Amino acid sequence: MAIPIIEPTSSDPRSGEARAPVEAPQLRLFVMALFFIFGGITSLNDVIIPKLKELFTLNYTQAMLVQFCFFIAYAVIGIPGARLVKKLGYMRGGVAGLLIMLVGCLLFIPASRTATYGLFLLALFVLASGVVVVQVVSNPLISMLGKPETAHSRLTFAQAFNSLGTTIFPFFGSLLILGGLAKVSAGDLSGEALDAYRTAESQAIVHGYIGLAAALAVVAGVVWLFRNALKGEAHEESSGLAGLDLLRRPRFGLGALCIFLYVGAEVSIGSLIVNYLRQASVMGLEEQVAGKMIPLYWGGAMIGRFIGSVVLRLVSPGKVLAGAAAAAIALIVTSAATAGAISGYALLAIGMANSIMFPTIFSLACEKLGSRAADGSGIINVAICGGAVVPLVTGMIADASGSLTVGLFLPALCYAVIAYFGWYARRPA
Numbered sequence: 001m002a003i004p005i006i007e008p009t010s011s012d013p014r015s016g017e018a019r020a021p022v023e024a025p026q027l028r029l030f031v032m033a034l035f036f037i038f039g040g041i042t043s044l045n046d047v048i049i050p051k052l053k054e055l056f057t058l059n060y061t062q063a064m065l066v067q068f069c070f071f072i073a074y075a076v077i078g079i080p081g082a083r084l085v086k087k088l089g090y091m092r093g094g095v096a097g098l099l100i101m102l103v104g105c106l107l108f109i110p111a112s113r114t115a116t117y118g119l120f121l122l123a124l125f126v127l128a129s130g131v132v133v134v135q136v137v138s139n140p141l142i143s144m145l146g147k148p149e150t151a152h153s154r155l156t157f158a159q160a161f162n163s164l165g166t167t168i169f170p171f172f173g174s175l176l177i178l179g180g181l182a183k184v185s186a187g188d189l190s191g192e193a194l195d196a197y198r199t200a201e202s203q204a205i206v207h208g209y210i211g212l213a214a215a216l217a218v219v220a221g222v223v224w225l226f227r228n229a230l231k232g233e234a235h236e237e238s239s240g241l242a243g244l245d246l247l248r249r250p251r252f253g254l255g256a257l258c259i260f261l262y263v264g265a266e267v268s269i270g271s272l273i274v275n276y277l278r279q280a281s282v283m284g285l286e287e288q289v290a291g292k293m294i295p296l297y298w299g300g301a302m303i304g305r306f307i308g309s310v311v312l313r314l315v316s317p318g319k320v321l322a323g324a325a326a327a328a329i330a331l332i333v334t335s336a337a338t339a340g341a342i343s344g345y346a347l348l349a350i351g352m353a354n355s356i357m358f359p360t361i362f363s364l365a366c367e368k369l370g371s372r373a374a375d376g377s378g379i380i381n382v383a384i385c386g387g388a389v390v391p392l393v394t395g396m397i398a399d400a401s402g403s404l405t406v407g408l409f410l411p412a413l414c415y416a417v418i419a420y421f422g423w424y425a426r427r428p429a
Helices: 025-043 045-055 065-088 090-106 108-114 117-144 148-177 191-225 244-248 250-278 287-291 294-311 317-337 340-348 350-354 357-365 370-383 386-401 409-424
Strands: none
Touching (some): 025 191, 045 287, 065 090, 065 250, 090 108, 090 191, 108 117, 148 294, 148 357, 244 250, 250 294, 250 340, 250 350, 250 357, 250 370, 250 386, 317 340, 317 409, 340 350, 357 409
16 A cells, blocks of 8 residues: 655744644554553563562562563663664654564563573563563654644553553463462472473463563564654654753653652552452452453553543643642552452552543653654653662562552652652643
8 A cells, every 4th residue: 555655844943833733544553552561562571570489489578570671671771772773763763662662572481491580581671671662662753643732632542552562461371370379389390390380381481471572573674664754764863871851851851750759650560469369358359350450450450541631621630630640649548547348449540540640741841842742751661660760669668568558659649749749840841
């Protein structure tokens, strides 16, 4: 089929004015597909954590290294990823990111054959590196594909497809990956028997990621067909160290901090759902049953984003963000103060409160960046490394206190800062 050539226009980069909107229905479809894919892959960590925790008899701090190695890629790759996208362009940059993700998926094969926890962590880092590049492309591109005044709503709508992936992937991942946990415990084995058990059980992880590798190859091929879809694409050269001068803008700097805290809080809660719901004081569920509950957390975010894409057209995005963060704090307190199903479902409902946070923080922080959008997106992606730091510290608190509930008060503190930013940014930049 014919590939449409889009010719976006932009004003003088020094003016900071936004690029004229690009009308490209086909590009919107593929960008939303990218949101779906990297959202689903990221949420699979919530299923892998209890699996690897059991296989390698890890404590919570050690198990959270899964999230640390995945999300630290945002700190390492975020700015180089932005440079790569500026050099290759949005579409070719997206293809590069997808191919890096494919390599990360294939690295699960040697990790499984050697039954080495460190190799699993390396595979996750490489996979995440590709995700970072894809996100550097996706966030500013979806903002370009329409009118600037509806960017908040459009990015929230696109993030709903991200949440669709985070809802679907964990459900099938729990069926494939967690099914064997209740049969044998690694803690009861040793020597060759333990090595054989780890190798056999990790095959379930490998099968899932090989399937993802095949899907990524197909998507990369399709996106390559659209590599020339943005004609006249231009990026301003970074001033300062890779655009870090943007952090001197109070609105952008505080927004980047809130991305760090939001992703950290969201990932901390998602990572602990299975173990939290297994507690006798909460719902006392078995691993696979608890794993099937993860989609409720991410599904709430999906529903909230579809609703939020409408609400954000009617209410100040900053006020909506402040209200959502306050609701998340209230749900954490409710979960900590109650027991049984109320405690469990209050924790899962935080997904609904999370729904509009990332896209709203991103768009509020990046207002008026104009041709510096790629730099801003790269720095925001560095801030996503909060998903490495906050969950690890949450795990340390849980280990030190002997209570997952106590560990959840760190995410509550993160939401308090986000609520402040929402109120601070309630007026347009």
